[in-house]
């Protein structure tokens with residue numbers, strides 16, 4: 001509760017001191033802007049705003065506390081350009097690269113005034129300037145439309161690779177067309193919030209997906225055994241399930257094999273889990289191939305998973321690899337990605353009601369950018385990527401896929417990190433539960449769970465994702481206890497199911513009302529698994545690979561030991577093929 005009091009304090013600060021202080025600076029600008037006869041100042045705003053996208057925030061200064069940014073607003077009366085300001089709440093700073101407020105420690109670019117600017121192609125013109133099928137580079141050169149955003153500069157000024165976002169790629173996926181996009185293979189809706197099959201919300205099961213990221217081994221299997229103890233059952237009588245996005249290094253394949261035997265879903269979190277976020281954002285097709293398809297080869301072999309059930313991918317650090325990642329996935333028969341985050345709100349700033357807007361008008365503010373859309377914070381359902389994604393790509397280092405891909409996106413709705421929803425303020429959402437850094441006690445965690453459950457349950461019942469690193473849940477005994485308490489409380493209802501990602505897709509492909517869900521066949525597989533693991537004494541293979549010089553790593557498996565520790569160039573561990 002102490003945190004609340006702190007937040008109340010910053011609220012006051014923001015509203016009384018903060019905004020009025022910043023308004024002084026902006027009022028100055030605004031007056032200059034309108035200053036009679038003083039054309040110079042006008043010019044400087046025009047200059048400042050020349051060629052600047054209207055939705056891009058930038059800093060006027062790098063001194064100060066990194067909370068204030070402005071953007072160029074051309075809308076006003078007589079289409080004069082003005083600066084519209086935004087200030088992040090206390091404790092947060094504005095990240096220029098990602099264009100959002102975030103905790104101060106996460107923001108590394110306070111010394112930069114603006115996003116680095118690149119030469120842009122000339123895509124929007126009243127009259128086409130190139131022959132049909134071609135588009136104009138920044139320098140007026142015309143090249144084939146297909147050459148834009150293919151990861152290879154084709155324009156002399158290289159501008160063809162500089163406008164490739166979900167909104168700007170000339171070869172981007174089209175907007176959702178519900179007449180073309182039909183289940184079971186395609187699902188989309190304009191704002192992402194529509195329920196599949198148009199089922200009434202009160203007939204939709206509230207699905208909850210518990211997922212874990214990282215290696216599976218002796219450090220965490222006790223936790224998994226406690227949560228998924230075989231006694232806890234969904235309303236259809238089948239055991240509750242989780243999804244494990246696993247990385248290879250240090251994983252124990254006997255444990256992986258047993259989780260799979262018990263009906264949990266194994267999915268890929270990569271082979272190396274290299275701790276260089278840029279490697280993932282900038283990874284080539286072959287990098288993604290080696291990491292995800294190569295990683296899957298290792299898991300299938302050493303956990304003896306032969307049923308083709310490893311179909312999901314989550315990018316390390318949630319650093320999505322753009323179109324290349326998704327092209328690789330389609331080629332390799334992956335079915336879904338679970339790394340794209342949907343923001344809670346656009347710019348996470350508290351809206352102060354009428355008082356704020358009265359003040360803004362008094363102080364010559366032009367524009368407020370803090371009302372979050374969608375206003376009710378309705379969560380988003382998973383969607384397929386045949387059509388354009390229905391929300392902004394604001395996390396994920398902005399590298400969401402712009403093209404059409406036959407892949408499901410099991411979107412991660414950010415959690416509302418407030419542990420008390422009656423306290424009306426906006427903080428940035430968090431995608432992994434452990435990134436909700438304000439959650440310090442079991443009580444706070446318990447309230448966070450219930451508040452976010454209600455947010456989903458009382459709106460469109462989009463699946464609620466609870467994404468963990470095992471180490472966080474184990475860091476305090478009360479976290480684990482509260483999670484188990486929450487699960488049992490939910491299972492006492494008859495409308496909540498703890499399911500895997502694949503089970504969510506199965507339901508969406510065949511939307512079934514709660515009243516007939518007990519007989520939903522797709523959810524009956526491995527319904528109530530009993531019995532013992534395949535092997536009680538796995539081979540503890542001590543292995544090396546010339547790819548990791550000086551390291552000996554134990555690979556536990558019920559299968560035979562390979563010759564080498566499987567790694568990126570040698571995923572079977574058989575040795576390097578002569579090349």
Ligand SMILES: *[C@@H]1O[C@H](CO)[C@@H](O)[C@H](O)[C@H]1NC(C)=O
Pocket residue numbers: 304306534558559
């Ligand atoms: C591996 O799986 C196959 C097919 O499920 C099974 O026949 C075989 O006995 C398993 N091998 C081991 C060593 O577990």
